[in-house]
Amino acid sequence: MNTTLRIRRFNPEQKTPAPFFQEYxxxxxxxxxxxxxxxxxxxxxxxxxxxxxxxxxxxxxSCGMRINGHAALACKTKIISATKDSxxxxxxxxxxMPVIKDLITDMSPFWEKIRQIQPWLQPSxxxxxxxxxAPAEAMNHLSGVMTCIMCGVCVSDCTVLEVDSKFVGPAALxxxxxxxxxxxxxxxxxxxxxxxxxxxxxxCTRCMECIQVCPKGVGPMDRxxxxxxxGIDEQLPSTTxxxxxxxxxxxxxxxxxxxxxxxxxxxxxxxxxRRLIGMIPIAIQSFRHKKIAPSGPLHRAIPGIDxxxxxxxxxxxxxxxxxxx
Amino acid sequence: MKYAFFPGCxxxxxxxELYQSVMQVYPKIGIDLEEMTTAACTGAGVxxxxxxxxxxxxxARTFALAEQQNLPxxxxxxTCQGVMSQANHRMTTDGEYLAEINQILGEExxxxxxTTNIRxxxxxxxxxxxxxxxxxxxxxxxxxxxxxxxxxxxxxRPTEALQFDxxxxxxxxxxRVIEILGAEVVDFPGKSRCCGFPILTINEKNSLxxxxxxxxxxxxxxxxxxxxxCPLCHLNLDGMQAKAGNQQNTAIDLPIxxxxxxxxxxxxxxxKSLGFNRNFVxxxxxxxxLATVVSx
Numbered sequence: 357m358n359t360t361l362r363i364r365r366f367n368p369e370q371k372t373p374a375p376f377f378q379e380y381x382x383x384x385x386x387x388x389x390x391x392x393x394x395x396x397x398x399x400x401x402x403x404x405x406x407x408x409x410x411x412x413x414x415x416x417x418s419c420g421m422r423i424n425g426h427a428a429l430a431c432k433t434k435i436i437s438a439t440k441d442s443x444x445x446x447x448x449x450x451x452x453m454p455v456i457k458d459l460i461t462d463m464s465p466f467w468e469k470i471r472q473i474q475p476w477l478q479p480s481x482x483x484x485x486x487x488x489x490a491p492a493e494a495m496n497h498l499s500g501v502m503t504c505i506m507c508g509v510c511v512s513d514c515t516v517l518e519v520d521s522k523f524v525g526p527a528a529l530x531x532x533x534x535x536x537x538x539x540x541x542x543x544x545x546x547x548x549x550x551x552x553x554x555x556x557x558x559x560c561t562r563c564m565e566c567i568q569v570c571p572k573g574v575g576p577m578d579r580x581x582x583x584x585x586x587g588i589d590e591q592l593p594s595t596t597x598x599x600x601x602x603x604x605x606x607x608x609x610x611x612x613x614x615x616x617x618x619x620x621x622x623x624x625x626x627x628x629x630r631r632l633i634g635m636i637p638i639a640i641q642s643f644r645h646k647k648i649a650p651s652g653p654l655h656r657a658i659p660g661i662d663x664x665x666x667x668x669x670x671x672x673x674x675x676x677x678x679x680x681x
Numbered sequence: 682m683k684y685a686f687f688p689g690c691x692x693x694x695x696x697x698e699l700y701q702s703v704m705q706v707y708p709k710i711g712i713d714l715e716e717m718t719t720a721a722c723t724g725a726g727v728x729x730x731x732x733x734x735x736x737x738x739x740x741a742r743t744f745a746l747a748e749q750q751n752l753p754x755x756x757x758x759x760t761c762q763g764v765m766s767q768a769n770h771r772m773t774t775d776g777e778y779l780a781e782i783n784q785i786l787g788e789e790x791x792x793x794x795x796t797t798n799i800r801x802x803x804x805x806x807x808x809x810x811x812x813x814x815x816x817x818x819x820x821x822x823x824x825x826x827x828x829x830x831x832x833x834x835x836x837x838r839p840t841e842a843l844q845f846d847x848x849x850x851x852x853x854x855x856x857r858v859i860e861i862l863g864a865e866v867v868d869f870p871g872k873s874r875c876c877g878f879p880i881l882t883i884n885e886k887n888s889l890x891x892x893x894x895x896x897x898x899x900x901x902x903x904x905x906x907x908x909x910x911c912p913l914c915h916l917n918l919d920g921m922q923a924k925a926g927n928q929q930n931t932a933i934d935l936p937i938x939x940x941x942x943x944x945x946x947x948x949x950x951x952x953k954s955l956g957f958n959r960n961f962v963x964x965x966x967x968x969x970x971l972a973t974v975v976s977x
Contacts, residue, residue: 425870515875519890559884561891562726563875564838584730597883604727608739612721614690623882638920645959647695655694660719663789664739670785671738 357443359384359435361393363405364448366455375455378402379444384435390445391419391430394459406458414571417507421459422448427512429571450512452521466508469524473532473551478543494539501534501579503572510566510576522555526566526576529557533579536586548587557583558597599623609668612658682809684755685747686714687765690722691912692757695920698956699912702941703757703802705954709818710810714755720746723764725913726835726879734782740768741782742789744797753798755805757941759911762801763835763843769799770842801836803854803910803940815861821949822863826906826971828943829867829899830855831918833911837873855910858940862947867904871895878917892917892925896935906967910940919961936964946971 359382366375380397391409398405409419412431419430423438424446438445449455454462477488510526517523524532532551535541551557557580566576588598603622607615617639624631642648658664692700707714720743722728724736743765747754756762772779773795783792800808806815832855836843845851856866877891896918899907909915919937926933937960938946945955946968957964 515891516880516887518874519894520884520887523887554884559880559887561834561875561877561879563834563879565834565875568838568840581730581733585732588731595883600882601727601730604725605731605735608722608724608728612719613693614722614725616691616695620882641920641961642695645961647697647959649694649697653694658719658721660721664721664742667738667742667785667789668735670788671735672732 357384357386357435357439358382359393359439360444361390361397362444362446363394363397363458364446365405365458366449367404368457386434386436388435389431390423390428390433390435390438390447393435393445394430394447406456406460408460415505417505420450420461420507420509420512422446422450422512427451427509427569429507429509432571450508452511452514452517452525453508461508463508465521466506466511466525466527469511469528470506470531472524473528473535473547474543475531475535477535477538477541479540480542488540490538490540498534498537501530501537501574504530504534504574505572507571509569509571510574513565513569515561515563515565516559520555520559523559524551524556526560526580529560529583530574530576530579532557533583536583544586545590545592548583548590548592551583552587552592552595552598557587558595596623599625609665610657610661611655612661612664613655615654617653682711682805683713683715683752684805685750685752686716687720687743687754687756687761688716689756689758689761689912690725691916696912696915696939696959698959699757699915699939699941701954701956701959702939702945705950706941706944706948709948710806711814712755712805712810715750715752717743717746717754723761723768725760726764729764736764737768737771738782738785740765741772741779741786741793742791744769744772744799745786745791745793747797747799748794753800755800755802757802757910758913759801759833759836759909760913762799763833763838765799766835766842766844767839769795769797801910803836803858804848804851806858807850807854808848812861815858819862819947821947821971823943823947823971824863826864826967827867827904828859828864828938829869829902829904829907830859830872831876831895831899831907831909831911831914831937832873833909833914834873834875836910855908855940859908859943862943864943864947867899867902869895869899869902869904871898876911876914876917878913881917881921886928888917889921889925889928892921893929893933896922896925896933896937897929897931900933900935904935905970906936906938906943906964908938908940908943912939915939922962934962934966936960936962936967938964938967 361380365378380401384393410416414432423433449459450461456462536544536547560580600623721739729736859866877888881888922933942955
């Protein structure tokens with residue numbers, strides 16, 4: 357099929373380096389991958405095109421790039437799916453990391469964040485002569501997260517990293533979970549304490565971009581949510597994030613419906629004068645724009661709240677039993 | 682067509698104009714609503730941070746209540762829709778898990794059979810009401826209005842739970858509705874990104890950066906307004922826009938409309954009846970532009 361690859365190019369060796377788009381028209385099979393197309397461009401049309409690839413089988417994690425606006429592995433993206441809406445496929449380097457040349461990005465910031473979470477086993481037991489053995493059933497729950505191939509695709513599309521390069525990011529947090537949840541690791545509290553700091557697990561927006569683009573089904577955001585739950589279970593020093601989750605749950609349990617003003621006040625804490633004063637302009641605006649119901653800013657509990665309370669209690673007990681299995 | 686209407690906490694709280702506007706427009710498009718007054722908050726992804734199974738139990742209760750009413754659920758919030766879709770997906774694709782949830786519900790005399798269809802208002806507009814009925818309800822096409830869509834993460838991802846494969850129009854439903862209403866779609870890169878609301882209390886600087894990025898970007902692409910099917914996005918994009926602008930040393934001034942407000946405009950309804958006076962960023966310029974087009 358006739359296909360156009362519209363590629364974002366960048367050559368740092370040009371006099372005034374600036375990114376630009378270049379189009380290549382070529383014949384490809386529907387079953388070819390985008391990587392097949394790019395290699396064909398390089399081999400038959402323009403040998404100056406720079407890209408990184410190796411295994412061509414979604415194992416090595418080298419060919420991460422943005423295809424039609426979303427990060428993906430070029431080797432795993434078929435031409436037929438990439439041309440669903442148009443015969444032109446837009447190909448760009450990954451986001452949230454510097455571009456070295458054309459489709460090749462500098463992965464240094466990625467690796468720096470992976471190192472930051474100390475991705476190695478830290479047991480308190482003496483070093484064994486051979487492996488740290490664990491029964492298979494104690495490791496099964498980690499099989500998903502251990503499939504991460506460090507391709508950087510989730511980091512590319514992370515909405516927080518887009519505005520804050522200090523955020524540790526989805527790949528490193530998923531890797532942190534892999535060690536926090538490993539039964540052989542004894543650094544859980546220390547790891548979670550580090551992730552409880554600004555830029556850590558509470559800065560994720562839960563936008564699910566990482567879940568959507570991950571080519572291996574790691575589900576980084578789900579791991580981040582599990583880290584948060586573990587942080588709350590461990591009773592780490594409370595943060596705005598953990599208080600937000602605790603207060604939210606408490607309000608729903610007791611009213612079934614959210615009181616937004618109370619959620620904010622209790623999350624900040626009654627003694628946090630600076631944040632409470634910061635809410636005043638919004639409160640005034642809300643009154644001025646008649647956002648507040650005539651009955652006041654707080655809700656009454658919804659009908660059926662007693663049943664909801666009982667379900668909260670029962671589900672929490674069941675969940676505790678489940679987690680301790 | 683009748684639906685069990687799940688209004689969500691925000692339309693009953695900080696965005697009363699959403700509830701107000703949907704109440705105005707729904708009778709005009711041939712649907713009927715029965716409000717679920719005893720259904721609890723979905724958890725909005727926050728409850729799920731603390732305890733994912735607890736969130737699913739609470740949502741399963743809501744689905745079971747809809748089954749008793751023998752009605753599909755209609756939501757008006759991307760977040761409610763997404764959280765419910767994900768919960769339903771987990772339960773309907775894993776019989777063992779559903780049985781565990783039902784064991785907890787069972788002690789209250791409730792059971793979820795896995796049959797409830799949960800859909801956002803925007804999907805109902807296209808999939809049930811249909812383009813023909815919608816067009817007939819439009820008495821003042823929004824000709825000349827340039828509208829930027831903003832979905833809300835939960836109405837875009839994860840695509841499997843939102844059944845995008847079975848419903849190929851869903852990923853671009855908002856653009857489709859804007860076109861049907863006669864307005865021009867302003868495409869911009871941030872339309873399916875995060876508005877920043879979930880971290881507003883946690884990291885205000887990042888959250889406001891997201892607001893500024895998307896609203897300024899839409900404006901630079903020529904948008905007169907932005908329209909969203911998510912009240913949580915509205916709270917941030919509208920409510921925090923002035924502060925986000927201050928952080929960037931600029932005034933952004935992009936009116937953010939709830940989807941039913943835009944629909945109501947195209948139905949020539951009184952802006953006050955649609956709660957326009959409750960929007961923080963005044964839509965006055967939008968209304969003026971429309972009035973000029975209509976009179977010319």
